[in-house]
Amino acid sequence: MKKIYIVAVVMIAVAIALLTNASKDMSTYANFEVARESGRAVKVNGLLSKDKEMYYNPSENPNYFTFYVKDTKGEERKVVLKAAKPQDFEKSEQIVVTGKMAGDEFIASDVLLKCPSKYKDEEVYIKSGKGT
Secondary structure, X not given: OOHHHHXXXXXXXXXXXXXXXXXXXXXXXXXXXXXXXXXXXXXXXXXXXXXXXXXXXOOOOOOOEEEEEEEOOOOEEEEEXXXXXXXXXXXXXXXXXXXXXXXXXXXXXXXXXXXXXXXXXXXXXXXXXXXX
């Protein structure tokens, strides 16, 4: 066999391995009810419940943070993140948590914070009708 064919076969095998590995992380968006029923990893989009308790004690366990999220259907659940509390967590507008349900709690493996836009004031101004 020519060297070029061997290189091509190896590159195709590497590409297939990378795509297979990446597809394992492709969770679907859902709400807490679907997460509970499916039993698999999903992404839940919701809002931080700022009126509920957030628990983080880095001196006790720096990789344990709990908070509450209300999903798009209005269901509120306790979320357990086994990682450090993200910086500026309270400032986020929306939160996307990736993980699985375990009983009544959602065990998150990853958290994506959607922080307020720097253009938010401009959006409010345009919506108020004062810009016309």
